[in-house]
Amino acid sequence: xxxxxxxxxxxxxxxxxxxxxxxxxxxxxxxxxxxxxxxxxxxxxxxxxxxxxxxxxxxxxxxxxxxxxxxxxxxxxxxxxxxxxxxxxxxxxxxxxxxxxxxxxxxxxxxxxxxxxxxxxxxxxxxxxxxxxxxxxxxxxxxxxxxxxxxxxxxxxxxxxxxxxxxxxxxxxxxxxxxxxxxxxxxxxxxxxxxxxxxxxxxxxxxxxxxxxxxxxxxxxxxxxxxxxxxxxxxxxxxxxxxxxxxxxxxxxxxxxxxxxxxxxxxxxxxxxxxxxxxxxxxxxxxxxxxxxxxxxxxxxxxxxxxxxxxxxxxxxxxxxxxxxxxxxxxxxxxxxxxxxxxxxxxxxxxxxxxxxxxxxxxxxxxxxxxxxxxxxxxxxxxxxxxxxxxxxxxxxxxxxxxxxxxxxxxxxxxxxxxxxxxxxxxxxxxx
Ligand SMILES: O=C(O)Cc1cc(O)ccc1O
Ligand SMILES: [Fe+2]
Numbered sequence: 001x002x003x004x005x006x007x008x009x010x011x012x013x014x015x016x017x018x019x020x021x022x023x024x025x026x027x028x029x030x031x032x033x034x035x036x037x038x039x040x041x042x043x044x045x046x047x048x049x050x051x052x053x054x055x056x057x058x059x060x061x062x063x064x065x066x067x068x069x070x071x072x073x074x075x076x077x078x079x080x081x082x083x084x085x086x087x088x089x090x091x092x093x094x095x096x097x098x099x100x101x102x103x104x105x106x107x108x109x110x111x112x113x114x115x116x117x118x119x120x121x122x123x124x125x126x127x128x129x130x131x132x133x134x135x136x137x138x139x140x141x142x143x144x145x146x147x148x149x150x151x152x153x154x155x156x157x158x159x160x161x162x163x164x165x166x167x168x169x170x171x172x173x174x175x176x177x178x179x180x181x182x183x184x185x186x187x188x189x190x191x192x193x194x195x196x197x198x199x200x201x202x203x204x205x206x207x208x209x210x211x212x213x214x215x216x217x218x219x220x221x222x223x224x225x226x227x228x229x230x231x232x233x234x235x236x237x238x239x240x241x242x243x244x245x246x247x248x249x250x251x252x253x254x255x256x257x258x259x260x261x262x263x264x265x266x267x268x269x270x271x272x273x274x275x276x277x278x279x280x281x282x283x284x285x286x287x288x289x290x291x292x293x294x295x296x297x298x299x300x301x302x303x304x305x306x307x308x309x310x311x312x313x314x315x316x317x318x319x320x321x322x323x324x325x326x327x328x329x330x331x332x333x334x335x336x337x338x339x340x341x342x343x344x345x346x347x348x349x350x351x352x353x354x355x356x357x358x359x360x361x362x363x364x365x366x367x368x369x370x371x372x373x374x375x376x377x378x379x380x381x382x383x384x385x386x387x388x389x390x391x392x393x394x395x396x397x398x399x400x401x402x403x404x405x406x407x408x409x410x411x412x413x414x415x416x417x418x419x420x421x422x423x424x425x426x427x428x429x430x431x432x
Contacts, residue, residue, distance in 0.1 A: 010229035014211055014274070015059070020170070020233040021266035032062045041265055042068040048153075048183055048208055048271040059183075059208060061269025063168065066237065067259060075253035078245050081114045086250025087121025087132060087407050097368050098406060099418040102198070102359030106137040112163070112190040113147050113245050115139075116201070119361055119410040120341050122402035125151035125205045125249050129304065130402050131312035133341045134201040135361065142189035145243035146261055149184060151250065152205040155300070155314060156180045157396060159345050159359050161197030163190050165273065168264045170231025172275045176345055177394060179299075179314075180275040181209065187244065187261050188273075198359055200343045202398045206311035209300040217284060223299045227280040230272045236260045278345075278394055283320045289327045294397065309401045310338070317349065317395040323387045330380045333371035339403045340364045347393025351376050355421060362418075365403045373421035 011018050021027040026041060028034045033043045041064040048059035106115045115138035123130025132152075156163060158176045165172040165180060167188035174180040176199070182188055190197075211223055238260040246253045281299060286292055297315045304311040322329050331351040342349075342362045349356050353375035356362060364370040372380065406414070 009232045010275075011232060012226045012229060014225040014228040015270050016230070017268070017270045018230060018272065019268035022233040022235055023265050026064055026233075027266035027268060028064065037064055039265070041065060044069055046183075046185055046269075046271060048185075059269075059271040061169070061267050061271040063264045064266040065168075066235070066263035066265065069261065072244070072255050072257060075246060075248075075255045078252040078254035081116055081245070081252055083118060083407075083409050084113065084116035084134065084247070084252060085118045085407055085409075086125070087118055088405055089121070089124050091405075093365075093403065093405055095365060095368060097362070097364050097370055097418055098410070098414045099355065099362040100360055100410065100414055102357060103135055103137055103413075105196075106139055109140050110138050111140045111142045111145075112136055112138045112192075112197075113142065113145070117409060118407050120363060120404040120406055122339075122400055122404055123205060127205065129206045129311055131205065131302070131398060131400050132203040133343075133361070133398055133404070134203060135198070136201060137196075137198045138190070138192060139196040141191045144241060145245060146187040146189045148187040148244060148246045149182070149203065150246060150248045151184070152203045153184050153208060154182045155202040155204065155209065156182070156199060157202065157343065157345065158197060158199040159343070160199070161192060161194040163197050163199075164193055165190055166234075166236070166262055167231070167273050168262055169267055169272050170234045172229075172231050172273055174275050177279060178275055178277045180273065182273050183208075183271050186273060189262070200361075200396075202312065202314060204302050204312050206304065207302045209302050209312070209314065212295075212298045212301045212313075221282045221284055222297075223276060223281055228274045228276050230274045233264065233266050235265050236262050278316055278318060281316060281318055283318050285320055285322075286324050286327075289324050291324065291327065291329060291332055294331070294399075304401055306401070310399065311401060313397070313399045315397040315399060317393070317397075319389065319391045319393060321387055321389050325385060327385070328380055329383070329385070329388075330372045330376055333369065335367050335369050336364070337366055338399045338401055339366045340370075341398045341400075341404055343396055345394040345396065347391075347395075349393065349395045350390055352421070353379070355415065355418070363404055363406065370422075374423070374425060377425070
């Protein structure tokens with residue numbers, strides 16, 4: 001039976017049109033909406049872009065499910081997950097650099113949704129632009145409830161512990177070092193095969209994440225399309241009470257069903273969840289001199305309406321050889337018109353000798369002076385420039401053209417002395 005856990009599989013490719021059925025004969029052939037779909041299934045189109053989006057950007061899937069999604073009682077406000085918030089879009093925003101230590105473990109019985117903490121947000125979700133950064137820390141499976149985000153697609157970046165994401169379109173196992181994406185509107189629940197899990201989520205309100213153009217790099221490199229894995233159709237036939245928690249325009253809402261909504265028996269289309277192993281990122285960097293701009297490490301980009309100015313770039317800093325000659329090899333000092341949120345999955349980051357630890361977070365908003373801390377600068381300035389492998393590390397950045405606003409929780413929990421990492425640099429000595 002295709003619904004057996006042992007049968008889970010994945011289809012290779014990014015944004016491909018795929019067709020998959022968990023029960024033979026469930027997927028209509030040759031048309032999307034037959035008068036009577038097989039087995040009395042209900043047909044539903046799920047759109048990721050406007051109907052009229054250009055063909056190369058158009059994303060949608062057709063779902064064949066046991067009951068229509070439309071059948072549900074009204075949503076009422078959900079009063080759990082108090083740190084999973086809209087984020088303030090007004091009020092004074094200081095230009096300060098901020099950094100956070102990893103969060104404290106969650107109290108017992110915290111599932112992925114109640115264990116979400118919004119740290120940084122940019123635009124109002126109703127703008128259909130912007131990105132928010134959340135942390136999660138959970139120790140309980142979601143057994144009888146699902147989550148759905150109407151505000152954007154969710155990019156999961158696990159830091160410790162695997163997540164098993166049971167989605168309407170199939171099942172994804174994602175471990176630290178891998179990432180997974182759940183499209184806007186796709187319902188899912190999360191199991192914790194290791195008993196607990198922590199990590200980051202980038203919630204993208206804007207244009208869907210896509211692979212960046214490669215320009216002169218050529219037809220291959222960075223994240224290669226075939227390494228993205230979309231799950232095959234899977235469903236659960238459970239006629240028991242389920243809560244559906246929905247994030248809608250920044251607020252959380254709840255409704256109740258008498259069955260699992262993860263009841264899509266077959267689907268086809270090009271809007272689907274996926275996972276990607278960051279170890280497969282084909283890292284490209286200098287073999288001569290100077291430190292390239294970090295855009296060279298872009299895994300995914302969500303464009304804004306301004307060419308070349310991303311609504312959100314997801315960028316990684318993976319293991320790599322450093323060979324640049326006569327070069328200050330770590331990130332340089334810089335001020336950026338884009339805003340930078342950074343996290344660390346494991347290991348150490350080459351611009352920060354201490355204080356930026358796995359599970360931590362940092363924020364350098366637009367025009368904030370930042371770069372190597374004193375210790376990293378001193379070491380790199382005096383280093384013997386032999387080929388050197390940066391290994392055992394994976395940092396990432398969610399870079400946005402919109403400034404990030406920390407939530408009140410984030411402001412209350414920031415490190416107190418972050419500015420001190422840039423104190424006491426020796427003054428340059430000019431010739432007399
Ligand atoms: O600030 C950071 O650490 C991120 C970053 C890394 C890099 O290699 C170059 C620029 C940049 O903003
Ligand atoms: Fe930076």
